[in-house]
Amino acid sequence: MNVFDIQTNEFRSRHIGPNEAETGQMLETIGVSSLEELIEKTIPSSIISEKTPALPGAQNEYEYLQELKKIAEQNKVFKSYIGQGYYGTITPSVILRNVFENPGWYTQYTPYQAEISQGRLESLLNFQTIVADLTALPFSNASLLDEATAAAEAMSMLFHHVNKAGTPGKPKFFVDTALFPQTIDVLITRAAPIGIELVFGAYQDISVDDSFFGAIVQYPDNNGSVNDYRSFINEVHNINGYVVMATDLLALTLLTAPGELGADVAIGSAQRFGVPPGYGGPHAGFFATKEEFKRNMPGRIIGISIDAQGSRALRMALQTREQHIKREKATSNICTAQALLANMAAMYAVYHGPEKLKQIATRITVLAKTLSDGLNELGYINVNSYYFDTLKVQVNNASKIKSIAENNEVNFRYFDEKYIGISLDETTSQEDVLNILYLFAEASGHSGVSLTFNEDDLPDNIPDHAIRHSGYLSHQVFNSHHSETEMMRYIRLLENKDLSLITSMISLGSCTMKLNAATEMIPVSWPGFAQIHPFAPAYQVKGYTYIINALSEYLCDITGFDACSLQPNSGAQGEYAGLLTINRYHKATGNENRNVVLIPISAHGTNPASAVLAGMKVVVVKSDEEGHIDVADLKTKAEQYTDTLAALMVTYPSTHGVFEESIKDICRIIHDNGGQVYMDGANMNAQCGLTSPGTIGADICHLNLHKTFAIPHGGGGPGMGPICAKEHLAAYFPSHIFNDKIELRAHPFPDSHGAVSAAPYGSASILLISYAYIRLLGAGGVKAATQYAILNANYMRSRLEKYFDILYLGANGTCAHEFIVDLRPFKPTSGVEAEDVAKRLMDYGFHAPTMSFPVPGTIMIEPTESEDKAELDRFCDALISIYHEIKAIEEGKISKTDNPLKNAPHTLQIVCADEWTHPYSRQEAAFPLSYITNNKFWPSVSRINNTYGDRNLVCTCEPVESYMEAEKS
Numbered sequence: 020m021n022v023f024d025i026q027t028n029e030f031r032s033r034h035i036g037p038n039e040a041e042t043g044q045m046l047e048t049i050g051v052s053s054l055e056e057l058i059e060k061t062i063p064s065s066i067i068s069e070k071t072p073a074l075p076g077a078q079n080e081y082e083y084l085q086e087l088k089k090i091a092e093q094n095k096v097f098k099s100y101i102g103q104g105y106y107g108t109i110t111p112s113v114i115l116r117n118v119f120e121n122p123g124w125y126t127q128y129t130p131y132q133a134e135i136s137q138g139r140l141e142s143l144l145n146f147q148t149i150v151a152d153l154t155a156l157p158f159s160n161a162s163l164l165d166e167a168t169a170a171a172e173a174m175s176m177l178f179h180h181v182n183k184a185g186t187p188g189k190p191k192f193f194v195d196t197a198l199f200p201q202t203i204d205v206l207i208t209r210a211a212p213i214g215i216e217l218v219f220g221a222y223q224d225i226s227v228d229d230s231f232f233g234a235i236v237q238y239p240d241n242n243g244s245v246n247d248y249r250s251f252i253n254e255v256h257n258i259n260g261y262v263v264m265a266t267d268l269l270a271l272t273l274l275t276a277p278g279e280l281g282a283d284v285a286i287g288s289a290q291r292f293g294v295p296p297g298y299g300g301p302h303a304g305f306f307a308t309k310e311e312f313k314r315n316m317p318g319r320i321i322g323i324s325i326d327a328q329g330s331r332a333l334r335m336a337l338q339t340r341e342q343h344i345k346r347e348k349a350t351s352n353i354c355t356a357q358a359l360l361a362n363m364a365a366m367y368a369v370y371h372g373p374e375k376l377k378q379i380a381t382r383i384t385v386l387a388k389t390l391s392d393g394l395n396e397l398g399y400i401n402v403n404s405y406y407f408d409t410l411k412v413q414v415n416n417a418s419k420i421k422s423i424a425e426n427n428e429v430n431f432r433y434f435d436e437k438y439i440g441i442s443l444d445e446t447t448s449q450e451d452v453l454n455i456l457y458l459f460a461e462a463s464g465h466s467g468v469s470l471t472f473n474e475d476d477l478p479d480n481i482p483d484h485a486i487r488h489s490g491y492l493s494h495q496v497f498n499s500h501h502s503e504t505e506m507m508r509y510i511r512l513l514e515n516k517d518l519s520l521i522t523s524m525i526s527l528g529s530c531t532m533k534l535n536a537a538t539e540m541i542p543v544s545w546p547g548f549a550q551i552h553p554f555a556p557a558y559q560v561k562g563y564t565y566i567i568n569a570l571s572e573y574l575c576d577i578t579g580f581d582a583c584s585l586q587p588n589s590g591a592q593g594e595y596a597g598l599l600t601i602n603r604y605h606k607a608t609g610n611e612n613r614n615v616v617l618i619p620i621s622a623h624g625t626n627p628a629s630a631v632l633a634g635m636k637v638v639v640v641k642s643d644e645e646g647h648i649d650v651a652d653l654k655t656k657a658e659q660y661t662d663t664l665a666a667l668m669v670t671y672p673s674t675h676g677v678f679e680e681s682i683k684d685i686c687r688i689i690h691d692n693g694g695q696v697y698m699d700g701a702n703m704n705a706q707c708g709l710t711s712p713g714t715i716g717a718d719i720c721h722l723n724l725h726k727t728f729a730i731p732h733g734g735g736g737p738g739m740g741p742i743c744a745k746e747h748l749a750a751y752f753p754s755h756i757f758n759d760k761i762e763l764r765a766h767p768f769p770d771s772h773g774a775v776s777a778a779p780y781g782s783a784s785i786l787l788i789s790y791a792y793i794r795l796l797g798a799g800g801v802k803a804a805t806q807y808a809i810l811n812a813n814y815m816r817s818r819l820e821k822y823f824d825i826l827y828l829g830a831n832g833t834c835a836h837e838f839i840v841d842l843r844p845f846k847p848t849s850g851v852e853a854e855d856v857a858k859r860l861m862d863y864g865f866h867a868p869t870m871s872f873p874v875p876g877t878i879m880i881e882p883t884e885s886e887d888k889a890e891l892d893r894f895c896d897a898l899i900s901i902y903h904e905i906k907a908i909e910e911g912k913i914s915k916t917d918n919p920l921k922n923a924p925h926t927l928q929i930v931c932a933d934e935w936t937h938p939y940s941r942q943e944a945a946f947p948l949s950y951i952t953n954n955k956f957w958p959s960v961s962r963i964n965n966t967y968g969d970r971n972l973v974c975t976c977e978p979v980e981s982y983m984e985a986e987k988s
Contacts, residue, residue, distance in 0.1 A: 029079045030795040034534055035807045036887035045814040045888060049833075054806050058709060060831040061809055063680050066710045072576035077797030080538040087791075091547030093562035097428045098451065099296070099552045102409050102442025103241070104166055104199050104777065106291045107550070109445050113503050114293060114366045117510045118359075120544060125359050126520035126535055127734040128527055128866065129319075133334035134326075134924050134958040135861050138513030139734045140333035143321045143358060145496060146289070146303070146365040148975040152491035153271040154285035155278030156307040158974060160318035161335075162289070162361035162736070163304035163353065164588050166265065167205035167777035169286035170198075170235060172306065172317040172351055173263040174206060175632075177284070178215055179350045180315055181232035181261070189260075190216045193225055193234035197241045198265060201777045204756040206235070208773035212602070212634025222251045227258055235263040238277065239270060242402070243409025243440065245485050252281040268292060268305070269445075270407045272373070272380040273477070275485050277307075284308045288777075291444065293367035294360050297543075298563050299553035299778025300588060301737035301785060303361040313337075313972060317351035319735065323977070324968030327922075328929070332960040336968050346637075352591040352628035359733030370506050373492040379445055381477060383408045386452050387443050388478035393456045393470040397463055402438070405482045409442040412459075420462045427458060430555060494976040516959040517734070518866050523956070524886045524894060528676065528837040528869040528879025529623070531704045531726035539729055539791040543784050553778040554757055567780055570790045574743055577703075577801070578720055579713020582749035585741045586774065588781030593721025593740025594629035594668075594699065596753050596775045600719060600744060601666050601695045602633055603751035613665040613693065617656055619648050621674040621873045626699060635665055646675040646827035646874075648685060657692040664694040671715060672702045672835035674873045675827040676812070676881075686716030695719065695748070700740075703727040704883070705809060705836035708802025712743075719744035728789035737782050739789070755779040807884035808836040811891060815882055818895045822902040826874060837881035839874060840898075846876070849908040850915045853878055856901055861924035862945060863897035864956045893950055900947055914938055919947070924958040 032038070037045060042054070051057045058067075078086070099107060110119070118124045130136030130143075143161040150159035163169040174192055181189050194206060194217050203219075210217050218225070222236055234255050239245045252262045264282035269291050271277075277285040290302035308316055314337060322336030368376060387408050391401040400413040414420060417436045424431055432440030441455065449472055456468040477486070492498075500509045518525075525532035542548060551560060571583040587593040598616070605613040616630040619640045627637045638656055641649040648669070657664055667689045672678045679685075686696045698712040698720035704727045706712070712720040724730045725738035732738075742752070755774045780786065796804060816825055816838045824841040828834055845851045853876050857867030869879040882891055904920060907913045917937055919925075925944040935941055946952055 028077055028800070030536070030538070031077060031800040031803060034536060034796065034800070035803060035884050036811070036890070037807060038887070041888035042810070045810060049813050049817045054810060057810060057813060057833065058806060061813070061829060061833040061835060062678050062709060063682070065683055066715050068579075068710050068714050071708055071798045071802055074573055074576055074793060074798035074801060077800050078794050080795065083791065083794055084538060084541070087542050090562045090565055091542065091545055093565065094547045094551055095428070095559040096546055096550050097425070097430045097555070097559060099430045099555070100441045100443065100455070101430050101432045101552045101554055102243075102440060103432060103554060104201070104288055104290070105296045105299070105552050105554070106442060106444040107446035108291045108293055108295065110293045110295065110363070111367065111370050113506045113510070114363055114370065115544065117507060118363055118366055120540070121514070122521050122535065123514040123517070123519050124362065125731040125733050127517055128525055128530060128532060128732050129355070129358075129735040130335055132857065132861070132867055133332065133963050134858065134960050135518040135866060135956070137333055137959045138516035139358065139362065140321050141513055142362045142365050144323070144333060144974070144976060145369060146361040147321060148494060149268070149365060149368045149492065150305045150307045151975045153268050153276065154266065154307040155276030155489065156282070156285055157310055158313045158316060158320075159305065159307040160316055161321050162356040162358065163306050163318050164357060164592065165300060165302060165304045165777040166199070166286060166288040167202040167774070168592070169304035169306050170202045170263065170265055171205050171209035172353065173284045173286050174215065174233065174235065175209065175213065175350060176312060176315050176317060177233040177261045177263070178213065180312065189230055189232040190214060191218050191231040192216070193218050193220070193227060193231055195222045195234070195236045195240070196220060197244070198235060198237045199241050200756045201774065202265060204774040205777065208599070208753070208775055209632070212599070212632065222246070222248065227255055227260060229258050231255070231258060231260050233261040233263065235265065237265045238274070239267065239407050239409065242411040243406045243442065244403045245274065245405040245407060245481060247482070247484055249280055249484070256281065267407070269376070269380050271487070272377045272491070273384065273481060273487055274407065275487050276489065279489065284312070289361065289364035292364035294363050295549035296552050297549050297782070297784030298551040298560065299780055300782030301357050301360050303357040303364050315350065317353045319356050320974050322968045323973040325964050326960040327962045327964070330960060332963045334963050334965060334968050336972055336974060346624050346627040352595060352625050352632050354591045354625045355589045355738050356736045358735030359737060362734065366510065368492065369497055369500050369509065372497050372501055375501070383443050383445065383447065384480060385473065385478055386447055386449070388480045389470055389472055390441065390443070390452050390455060391480065393452070393468055394459060396470070397456065397459055397465055397468065399459060399463070405485065406480050408444065409440060412439045412441060413437060414439055416462070420459065423461055424458050425556075427454070429455070429458060430552065496976060518956055523864050523866070523954070524882060524890050525866040526868045526880045526882050526894060527866070528839070528881040529674065529701050530732070530869065531723070531881060531883055532732065533729060533883040534885035535729055535731035535788070536795070538795065539788045540731070542787050542791070548784055548787060553783065563783060566786060566790050567783070570786055570793070573793045574722060574741060577707050577711060578722070578743040579711035580720070580743040581746040582752065583741055583743045584752040585739070585780045585783070585786060586753045586755065586776050587721065587740040587742060588776045589736070589738045590701070590721060590723040590740040591625040591629055592775055593742050594625055595632055597697050597719050597721050597742045597744070598629055598633035598635060598666065599753070599773070599775070600742065600748050600751045601697060602635065604695070604748050605665055607751065610693070612663050615660040615663045616665055617653065617667045617689070619669065619674070621646065622668060622670060623674065623699060623701060626668045630668065646677065647673065647679045647681070650681050650684060653685060654688050657688050657694065661692040664689070664692050666695045666697045668697045668699060670699040670701055671712070672705050675839060676835045676837040676879065677827050677829050678835055680830055683716050701726065702836065705805060707805045708798070709805050713745070719748050724786070724789045729792040730785050730788045737785055739782055739785060804884045811882040811884060811886060812836050812838055812880070815880060815891055815895055819898060822899055826877065837879055839877050839879045841874070841877050843876035845905050849905050851905050851908065851920050852876065855920040855923065858962055859901055859904070859920045859923040860897060861958050862919070863900070863947065864951055864954055865894055865897055896948060919944055924961060926959065926961050927957045929961060
């Protein structure tokens with residue numbers, strides 16, 4: 020054996036769980052002789068790729084990090100005063116190490132299983148409280164993708180609220196031109212497909228009438244000005260319209276809150292609460308609104324409920340609003356959040372508390388006033404009479420100042436040749452202010468500057484009407500953890516309430532909870548990547564340029580396509596971007612009438628929701644008895660709509676976890692009738708290196724980088740959803756208002772259209788993770804990861820099929836990388852339902868698989884390639900043990916109503932209580948199998964009452980008294 024080959028393939032052996040001996044045992048259990056035989060039985064021969072993607076060879080981890088350090092050095096970390104929604108911030112070390120760089124916080128799944136997610140849910144409740152308090156609006160969600168998409172969601176929500184069926188049309192939405200340009204860009208993209216007419220202008224000049232349903236303004240605005248919007252808001256309200264206010268949480272510690280000014284919705288970014296710019300993200304967008312919109316608000320809402328013991332418990336509230344329920348009737352396709360970044364922002368506020376947050380904001384605005392006075396003495400004019408942190412400075416020659424500034428490694432914002440923007444932030448020092456003045460002095464020929472710093476009083480750059488008098492963050496949690504010791508313990512307290520990948524496997528079908536390797540994660544917090552502004556000049560971001568171009572090429576090779584856009588910052592955003600691309604293609608080729616999208620009934624709920632947002636009409640395609648697409652029904656509908664067919668949205672392998680033999684015929688039928696084939700990339704973990712959307716016959720796809728390509732789920736985000744396509748569609752990819760200032764190969768087509776995310780490359784900093792995943796595995800490792808994903812799934816299927824019915828297998832009796840266990844037969848005989856099995860798995864130390872999707876009453880299991888045989892066996896042993904518990908109920912040995920499944924999960928408090936009245940033992944409740952003794956995870960609450968939480972919706976922290984009472988109980 021070549022020792023150098025061992026070193027090169029080192030990461031592969033660490034990422035892929037089973038070793039060689041385990042692989043042989045698993046193949047024997049399945050009944051095949053080799054991985055190759057298993058793949059031949061699983062994937063139709065007609066779609067097997069003849070060659071492996073042209074990816075580079077694998078690197079070992081040490082060599083990779085050394086190479087990446089050199090790439091990072093190509094990025095120039097200038098002192099940035101660009102602002103425009105992205106600012107310097109200081110991430111407290113206790114949060115950086117214990118949250119952002121801690122797999123106990125970034126490897127969890129979305130908190131659908133609330134009983135084992137209480138820590139994260141509490142932190143997200145804190146985030147909602149911060150947003151609600153600072154905006155003075157009672158209802159907030161647990162974050163959105165970024166500020167621009169939050170604005171688009173607000174516009175869409177108000178449009179649908181006002182323009183209900185049967186009401187007179189009010190299509191117009193006023194957009195103040197002093198909104199951030201990237202937000203305007205996204206609003207333009209979002210408005211057209213759903214029939215919203217945008218009207219642009221200055222809020223002081225516009226006259227709204229009954230044809231307007233709403234308006235949006237920025238506070239402070241794009242120029243940095245703090246405006247008085249009260250009269251304008253009243254004017255919009257007088258025509259029964261609504262007002263969205265884009266705002267800044269840090270500014271709101273000093274400024275009158277949007278809710279107090281009369282705004283109906285407040286949106287923005289929580290980035291400057293301790294989350295670095297990261298060349299655009301990820302950051303937590305926020306959204307707060309009035310009570311009348313609480314059931315229409317997009318995104319996830321964390322609510323307070325009670326558990327089976329009557330104790331306080333948190334959960335995701337109002338889930339019936341979500342796309343998997345509402346499908347094409349959904350008014351938003353948002354199926355994720357920025358939970359990890361929302362948690363960081365929440366911890367930032369918890370650590371600093373209301374007083375320190377106000378001190379940080381006061382210091383910034385004092386420095387801004389000092390700078391403005393100094394520039395005035397030099398003969399420059401700050402055109403803003405009132406401002407918080409941003410000056411718009413009138414100059415004679417911006418190019419001259421730009422040259423001097425960049426020679427001194429300083430970036431300003433250049434509106435044009437006559438105006439320069441300067442945004443100060445938490446990282447700005449008195450020395451920085453002096454340096455800025457020296458730069459402007461040099462440009463104007465002054466020999467020196469003099470100024471006096473006064474940090475004692477709030478300066479007069481904030482007008483009286485905008486000075487905040489109301490309190491905020493009075494809750495106990497924001498006034499208790501200000502030392503590092505207290506903060507460290509609070510973070511760990513919450514972490515211990517959450518089950519993550521550091522505890523056990525998370526076998527969620529269609530969600531791919533694979534290893535997020537430390538080497539992939541570490542560079543994300545390197546200053547050379549973390550501290551870069553998304554609108555920095557191109558020559559300063561050559562490291563990012565290299566990563567973006569290389570990753571784009573890799574993803575094109577893997578998908579078999581010609582071009583890639585890395586802009587969409589979630590999977591659902593990728594769906595939307597892909598469908599817009601198809602829509603634009605049809606219009607450009609003279610087929611504007613093509614607006615029908617065929618979608619299988621088994622598809623993810625975001626598919627039809629995205630189609631509607633893209634302005635398309637959804638036609639559902641049936642499934643046959645085997646769960647496959649009903650090809651006859653597809654053909655009938657494709658021919659029925661042959662003149663208007665735009666696309667088919669198809670997931671492959673299917674949502675049921677099967678490689679359908681008819682997929683090429685399906686693609687041909689769509690093409691024969693003038694449509695394009697859109698492939699949902701949710702199941703790409705079963706394709707990479709073995710087949711590809713391009714080989715299969717698709718035209719475009721999105722990729723969930725947080726699934727197949729190792730970006731962690733973060734407890735409900737971040738994610739990335741880039742799209743890849745054939746060349747004929749690439750000219751219609753998302754564009755960006757900033758694109759004309761940068762030349763990157765990921766966007767080689769100049770005639771593209773409209774942004775879908777706030778930053779040109781979405782959450783660019785986490786692209787590093789997927790780049791690392793591919794570089795460390797190499798071409799052979801990427802292929803092996805797919806083979807082992809299929810192996811692990813079929814091994815578990817083979818073990819479990821002796822006890823449970825397995826639904827929807829392929830022609831040779833195998834599954835793809837996931838499979839469905841049917842639990843419906845147990846309900847008539849034992850009363851046990853899928854939810855009972857899900858909760859009982861918590862007692863065994865496991866997160867439940869995907870529950871009741873795509874088939875109600877089932878669980879869908881996806882083990883991923885990262886789990887070894889021992890972990891797969893533990894999970895199988897747990898389900899088999901639960902099977903025997905169900906059998907005991909069926910045989911009358913245990914009560915149908917008082918049994919371990921119906922009472923699950925069992926908390927430490929329940930098991931250790933003085934009284935035990937159940938007909939099974941404490942041992943059976945908490946330690947049903949021997950392995951649990953050494954690795955017990957205790958759910959912190961018992962089964963949660965979902966109905967109570969929806970009936971009594973509370974989505975912010977309780978007052979201090981209630982909080983302290985909850986702590987005592």
